[in-house]
Amino acid sequence: MPTNRSDNSCANFDNGLIAIFSGVFSGVITNDLWIFNTLTLTWSLSHATNAPLPMYAYCAVTLPDGNILYIGGYSHINSILVYTSMNNLPLYNTTSNTWENMSILGPLPPFRADFPAVLSMVFNKSLNVLSIKRIIIFGGRSFGTTFGDLWIVNTTKFWWSYGNISNPIVDLTLAGHTATLVDNYMFVSFGKSFNYPYAI
Structure with missing residues (x-):
């Protein structure tokens, strides 16, 4: 079973399996990928090739095709902390048990960690189907700055875009929060707001 760790993100995929990658414990991070089988309640270590650098405080999102995309967070290169x-x-x-890098085009969000992400589907009226698939991220922190911005990845074209919020909460910045999708709404909960004297 995996060693103790924190600041990681898990994602479910095929037939009750959960993937848990990397994380940090007492300053030590590794780039191991563990699979937890929720049906047999057993762990197994993946030997997937081309694993990325160790990382933590990132977000893992299961795409509609069952593969898992990892966004943001920190990594260590030669013992130096860097943002991914x-x-x-x-x-x-998740099918071939391999790693690859996805190139995301468009205007890039600033590096960040400690933020949530949700997968959203957009209804295409002309085709009468759910055809546009998006990952939405909000907030996070980087180099001492805490964000209150919204960014979107179109997972069909793999393109970043900035999400304009029509009625923003003035000066709201969050890190270490969580989010979930309910119908057409992304609910953001808890976390630390550095522009307010309390946690939300």
């Missing part, structure tokens, strides 16, 4: 790229995202192929 926002335009070259690690993708775990």
